[in-house]
Amino acid sequence: MKSSEIRSLFLDYFVNNGHELVKSSPLIPKDDPSLLFTNAGMVQFKKVFLGEEQRPYSRATTCQKCMRAGGKHSDLENVGFTARHHTFFEMLGNFSFGDYFKREAIFFAWKLLTEHFKLPKEKLWVSVYREDDEAAHIWEKEIGIPTERIVRLGEKDNFWQMGDTGPCGPCSEIIIDQGQDFGCGRADCSVGCDCDRFLELWNLVFMQYNKDEDGTLTPLPKPSIDTGMGLERITAVLQGKKTNFDTDLFEPIISKICSVLNVNYGKERKTDISIKVIADHIRASTFLIAEGLIPSNEGRGYVLRRIIRRALRHIKLLEYDGVTFYRFVEPVSETLGAVYPEIVSERKRIEKVIKIEEERFIKTLERAQQIFDEAVNNIKKSGSNVFPGEEIFRLYDTFGLPIDLIREMVRDSELELDEIGFHRELNKQRERARAALKAQEVGMDEVYRELELAPEKFRFTGYTDYEVQTTIY
Ligand code: ATP
Ligand code: MG
Ligand code: MG
Ligand code: MG
Structure with a gap:
């Protein structure tokens, strides 16, 4: 599948599931001095999550231009050394503004990956935030992922925030085990390892809080969903390539x-x-x-x-x-x-x-x-x-x-x-x-x-x- 087809398939899937197709916002965020560059799909919806802005839709899907160089999440020094990091990349995402929450977000992602992109289920792992029993339960009991492929991780990996302030929440990630050839070879290599074997494909963020300057978490008006999957990564996997750089992109x-x-x-x-x-x-x-x-x-x-x-x-x-x-x-x-x-x-x-x-x-x-x-x-x-x-x-x-x-x-x-x-x-x-x-x-x-x-x-x-x-x- 060509990268252009992968991009379209993702967006069409969410449009067919009632999501509004929204254009990518600029890399240079408008009126947001708290952020150097747009580093995720949710940036243009920040005010919607906070309840400060209304949109005529409660579900959206985007292919967002992102930049992770400088500022939070910077990957500048990773580029060239890992198979999966870029400064500029495209993030595919689906969003719910007080509409659906965890269960639907998990089902949407799982169905797209396994039924449409036809990724082998047995190679997929998931991570959940340490305290998030609800997400772990959905993955295990409703989706049917064996417990040993559900990993609980802490803040660093599974609590997502755009910057030092702003909307945030626990998240759950979908990871593909690409096998030993891709890995560091260490005996303890598993999900969360920095190498490319357990490749993080998609992050589902359960947006629940706003973090203010002194670190206080206030619940958002309505629990929401923000997800992000790197187009370059899913393309590498679907095209059977060793790194993002080997794809048609x-x-x-x-x-x-x-x-x-x-x-x-x-x-x-x-x-x-x-x-x-x-x-x-x-x-x-x-x-x-x-x-x-x-x-x-x-x-x-x-x-x-x-x-x-x-x-x-x-x-x-x-x-x-x-x-x-x-x-x-x-x-x-x-x-x-x-x-x-x-x-x-x-x-x-x-x-x-x-x-x-x-x-x-x-x-x-x-x-x-x-x-x-x-x-x-x-x-x-x-x-x-x-x-x-x-x-x-x-x-x-x-x-x-x-x-x-x-x-x-x-x-x-x-x-x-x-x-x-x-x-x-x-x-x-x-x-x-x-x-x-x-x-x-x-x-x-x-x-x-x-x-x-x-x-x-x-x-x-x-x-x-x-x-x-x-x-x-
Ligand atoms: P990693 O742990 O691999 O650095 P991340 O946890 O920092 O990724 P998220 O902030 O969760 O990434 O972003 C959502 C998705 O965007 C990731 O799951 C991945 O598919 C993609 N992504 C993140 N950073 C990059 C990057 N620098 N280059 C390409 N794709 C990326
Ligand atoms: Mg990162
Ligand atoms: Mg990660
Ligand atoms: Mg992540």
Whole structure:
């Protein structure tokens, strides 16, 4: 089954079951400073769950553009290393606003997976929130899943919340055991393990509370349902592929990357990681820029800059020199343009924005890598295998490289990063940034708080334009 058919089958199934087909909302949430990017299907319905907004329907279904980079649920650093994580992905979902609740949500999901998508029942597992006897009972007694494939987990896995505040509730997830070939091989590998063997397909959230700033849970006006299943994951399973990147959603993008960069996919792990990162990040960049975001030094624009810069570093790792990332917008636009017309109409502009950012960063990165390599050589020569925290911080601070990128550079150099020293320097810098903020009497926007390292934005002032840098070096 093609991914386009899977998307349609899901939506049609819920429409046939009385759900309103609602368009994806933008990745950049409107009027919600508590959230960096739309990270789930429920985001556009937040006020409906809270009872602050009425809709002419009480059931809805969507295929929602999601971004999990920065902020809660960030998967930026997982991309390329797991089979299942992206920054940009599509989340299929069904929603009930005070209409049906647990039982119907469970039945809808089970029937779709086993009768329409025909997944083998014996490979499916479910998880429920530790205290949720009701859900466990429905799975066992009404659906007929053997007790040993029903796992009770705690808050981390089975209590879903959009952000630090907002609608939330216990959840129940449907997982497929893909077999040992997909796993970490550890004896205790089971549901909840970080590896890809027990692949989480679908999360059914029983929306029951609103969490406020001091952590208090208040019951919602009406218990509701919010579910989410990653289109890329269900597609990988139905197409019998080992990772999401091997599906038809990525194939044209990866082909183009391979032909332009002159590399092979599926031969060597390290190369594959870079290809996956590039393929993931071009989708994210394309969709964010289509919505009008441009790379910058603060807030959302800074996340976009980090994403582009990470991709550029991986292009360089594949030994390609030159401006080329923008060329991968084309296969993204061809793969998903029929569903998201904005990436077709905005294509030229998207390419231009990426190209400018590339030209600017390539110069910075070359210099940073050179100095980094020299440092690595010196450290190795001295017989040490630890990259000192102060030194890595200096590099990071001078070049304005994203922190995850620095970490990867250290990881690739086969040295250990002196985390304690690095954090000490980072904290000192944070203090300086905080003091600078106070001095300027600038209010800290909520959005920056969402960034893992909010004050990073100050580091860049005056360093990001390479015109400025050439005067520094
Ligand atoms: P995981 O444990 O694998 O990180 P999650 O529990 O964080 O997933 P949820 O927040 O429950 O994910 O999101 C609902 C569904 O969206 C998941 O069951 C999965 O199918 C999909 N999904 C979540 N994160 C990603 C991602 N980064 N890339 C692709 N699909 C994702
Ligand atoms: Mg996750
Ligand atoms: Mg999970
Ligand atoms: Mg989950």
